[in-house]
Amino acid sequence: MKIMANNPSLGGVATPLNEAAQEDGVPPPNGYWLVAWPLGGYSVLLEKRAVVVNAGLLIALLVACLLYLSLGSVPLAPSAVIAAVIGKGDMMTAFMVQELRLPRLVAACFTGAAFALAGVLMQTLARNRLATPGIIGIDNGATAFAVASIVGMGVSIAPPAMALAGATTAAVLTFGLAAGSGTQGYRFIVAGIGVGAVFGAITQLLLARVAIDTANAAYPWTVGSLNARPGGAVQLLGIGLALGLIAALALARSLTLLRFKDATASGLGVSVKARRLQVLMLSVILTAFAVAVAGPVGMVALIGPEIARSLSSARHVPIVASLLSGALVMLLADLAGRTLFAPIEIPVGIVTAVVGGPWLLWILMRPQRSHS
Structure with a gap:
């Protein structure tokens, strides 16, 4: 007897598979592809819809990337952009693409993906589509601490570290104020809104008490902008996003079960408290790194997962689809702003x-889909 490898976020399903059944050519369930390895007797069931959705979002993101690099104050032909990306073409085009537009494109994709991934994790944890890091105050906490480091409050820690400290503080306060109700229910949302409002006020107070030049330098943190990216923050975000995606995929089965009641998840073998802590920590870290690069662009964490859920089936948490949707939303929003x-x-x-x-x-008026 061999156990089928699986990844619920990609549409995988864990099912015992007998080697004799493999030899007899047992067909996969409807809506799935069966991918088998010739050695070891292991197989994977991939949900067709999940694969198609992820592939479609990836293609859309690549097209948006080409459009992003082509449009600007000096429009460029797509063929010239492709040549510049691979190191060919004239020197001026290569400079515009590789030095000016490509770094900003990478920052947009990384931050959008991180915000959306953090959003889908937090929404799953709270079983509430409104429970994004921006709405429950984590974004504002990270922003307040990052602004504090910029305006010179006697702290010399780099903005990513300060953003992580602020996001962690906001998360602890929100969970503390919502004690007794856990992460479910509107008490958790209201507590987060209150914590976010306090940190927002602190940010405005910091900006009001410094010189105008210093306030202008810190202003991008307060509204969300890719125009002023701290050195090294994008690279740190890229590493954190890669590790965060791996961790989220490892938690994919638990995330799927956490959408149900605690008793149901525990009965199916999930350590609920431990998984919640892991998901919360992962969401906070991703949010902090993204805020350190772009500031509090909170709506991406709401829009990205909602697009992914509307395209995907309700059987799994759309981790990869949310990541790709978030990157696409951030990229198109920054392109429109430019x-x-x-x-x-x-x-x-x-x-x-x-x-x-x-x-x-629209989310508030639209009925939530069932997980059954």
Whole structure:
């Protein structure tokens, strides 16, 4: 008897598979592909819809990347952009693509993916589509600490470290104020909104008590912008995002079961308290690293997972689809902010807020899908 390898976030299903059954050619369930390794007798069931959705989002993201690199104050032909990316073409085009637009594109993709991944983890943990890091105050906590380091409050720690400290503080306060109700219910959401409001006020107080030049330097943190990226923060975010994705995929089966009642999840072998702590820590770390790069672009954590859920089946938590959707949303929002009113540039956080407000109302009016 061999056990089938699986990954619920990619549509995998864990099912005992007898070697004799493999030899007899037992067909996979409807809606799944059976991928078998010739050695070892292991197989994987991949959900067709999950594979198609992830592939479609990846293609859409690649097309958006090409569009992002082509459009700007100096439009470039897609063929010239591709040549510049691979190190060919004329020197001026290569400079514009590799030195000016490509680093910002990478920052947009990384931050959008991190925000959306943190969002889907927090929503699953709280069993509430509104429980994103931005709405429950984690974004504002990270922003307040990052701004404190910029305006010179006697702290010399780098912004990513300060953002992580702020996000952790906000998460601890939110869970402390919601003690007794856990992460479920609207008490948790209301506590998070209150904590976020306090940290937002602290940020404004810090900016009001410093010189105008210092306040202008810290301003991008307060609205969300990819125009002022701290050195090394993008690389740190990339490493954190890669490790976070691996950790999220490892927790995929537990995340799927955490959507049900605690007794049900425990009965199916999930250590509920330990998994909740792990998911919370992962969401806080991803949010802090993303805020350190772009500031509090909170609506991406709401829009990205909602797009992924609307495209995916309800059987699994769409981890990869949420990551790709978040990157796509952030990329398109920053592109719109750069080009719609050129030469005036609109911060990406303002663009996502304009889009995210109606989206939030739509989520509130739209019935939640069942997990059954």
